[in-house]
Amino acid sequence: MTIEITEQHQQSTGQIPVRVVDSDVHPTPKRGELEEFIPAPYQQLFRLRGQGAGGQNYYDAPDYANAYAMRTDTFPDDGNFAGSSPELMFRQVIMEGGSDLIILGPLNGQGQTDEEAHALSVATNLWQDSCWLDSENNWHQRYRGSIAAAIQMPHEAAREIEHWAGHPLMAQVLIYAEPRPAWGHPKYDPIWAAAVRNNLPVACHLGRGQHNELPMSPVGFMTYNHDLMVTYSMLAANQVMSLIFDGVFDRFPTLQIVLIEHAFNWILPLMWRMDAMYEARGPENGLKRKPSEYVKDHIWFTTQPLDYPEDKLELTRAMEWMEGGKILLFSSDYPHWTYDDPQWVAKHIPAAMREQIMFGNGIDVFHLPSTVPALAGQKRAF
Numbered sequence: 387m388t389i390e391i392t393e394q395h396q397q398s399t400g401q402i403p404v405r406v407v408d409s410d411v412h413p414t415p416k417r418g419e420l421e422e423f424i425p426a427p428y429q430q431l432f433r434l435r436g437q438g439a440g441g442q443n444y445y446d447a448p449d450y451a452n453a454y455a456m457r458t459d460t461f462p463d464d465g466n467f468a469g470s471s472p473e474l475m476f477r478q479v480i481m482e483g484g485s486d487l488i489i490l491g492p493l494n495g496q497g498q499t500d501e502e503a504h505a506l507s508v509a510t511n512l513w514q515d516s517c518w519l520d521s522e523n524n525w526h527q528r529y530r531g532s533i534a535a536a537i538q539m540p541h542e543a544a545r546e547i548e549h550w551a552g553h554p555l556m557a558q559v560l561i562y563a564e565p566r567p568a569w570g571h572p573k574y575d576p577i578w579a580a581a582v583r584n585n586l587p588v589a590c591h592l593g594r595g596q597h598n599e600l601p602m603s604p605v606g607f608m609t610y611n612h613d614l615m616v617t618y619s620m621l622a623a624n625q626v627m628s629l630i631f632d633g634v635f636d637r638f639p640t641l642q643i644v645l646i647e648h649a650f651n652w653i654l655p656l657m658w659r660m661d662a663m664y665e666a667r668g669p670e671n672g673l674k675r676k677p678s679e680y681v682k683d684h685i686w687f688t689t690q691p692l693d694y695p696e697d698k699l700e701l702t703r704a705m706e707w708m709e710g711g712k713i714l715l716f717s718s719d720y721p722h723w724t725y726d727d728p729q730w731v732a733k734h735i736p737a738a739m740r741e742q743i744m745f746g747n748g749i750d751v752f753h754l755p756s757t758v759p760a761l762a763g764q765k766r767a768f
Contacts, residue, residue, distance in 0.1 A: 401757040406728045407748025408485040410717030414469035423509035460721030468721040472523035484767030500538040507534040519555045532560035544576035551584035557752040559588045570632025578638045589644035622648035650687035654708040688717035690726045711739030728767040
């Protein structure tokens with residue numbers, strides 16, 4: 387099928403408007419594919435980890451033992467893991483799903499030390515360039531990559547950002563939220579500075595951390611996975627407050643942050659609460675504006691998971707109150723079992739902000755083209 391589509395694409399000179407920008411799609415290395423890019427001192431270590439050494443699981447997605455929290459149809463026929471086939475992803479997400487441009491967000495782990503996290507970031511960037519963004523696997527030019535950066539080592543992360551920033555298909559920087567301290571700490575300024583200098587948004591995907599970095603509620607560890615999943619929004623909320631109250635956006639006025647898969651409906655009461663405290667205490671910490679204004683100018687949230695209430699009007703009102711058209715980006719979360727089809731999401735977004743959320747904001751935030759070469763047979767989501 388890939389050969390057939392390639393031939394059609396080569397013959398086509400027509401352009402179509404972008405209607406869907408998918409900001410959360412996860413590519414996965416084939417067996418052994420990432421290893422060649424891992425710095426030599428860590429290759430044997432991660433080889434053993436891949437065989438199960440030091441493994442742990444506290445995520446009870448449906449049928450996890452068989453599907454590993456993935457859509458069962460996303461596993462390629464060659465026996466590799468879900469999301470490891472550029473051809474299958476192209477067919478399912480772009481041709482059948484209707485996304486026009488997708489942001490690859492590889493989740494290859496953080497290791498157990500800061501040095502391991504950085505080694506994995508280096509390998510992940512080399513792997514994306516060689517195995518996903520190359521002319522063979524990205525012949526259609528619909529994939530955009532993420533510069534993986536180990537936030538635990540800010541200076542090394544900044545150098546990695548600078549190294550890849552000139553790549554024409556790298557659309558964002560990708561970090562994790564679990565490492566301490568919070569993002570407002572000046573130690574992270576080299577990362578923000580490198581991103582701003584190269585006009586790249588900094589995205590953070592939901593992660594589970596491990597050992598001392600596991601998300602913890604104010605009353606300790608949770609009892610069930612249900613508690614844990616809800617807690618991720620609390621983690622993101624604390625990072626939002628740290629960014630604002632610790633003055634990151636005043637130090638870096640053009641910085642853009644993208645929170646991937648942390649949900650988004652919680653931001654409305656958080657903005658209310660932050661503004662109320664600002665009003666009561668005044669700008670004693672040096673803020674130049676209301677906290678909600680920083681959110682709307684600097685922070686983006688992806689639509690998946692879309693916490694859909696029984697009464698659709700409740701979602702509509704909430705999105706209108708939070709001015710969702712200014713802060714939301716469509717995302718599908720492919721190939722995970724929580725995948726949201728763009729046609730389904732578009733149907734449930736208020737009409738007045740539908741185009742901004744489904745593609746307009748994505749084009750602006752990630753500096754994407756507004757048209758792409760036509761592909762015969764591609765589904766149009768809306």
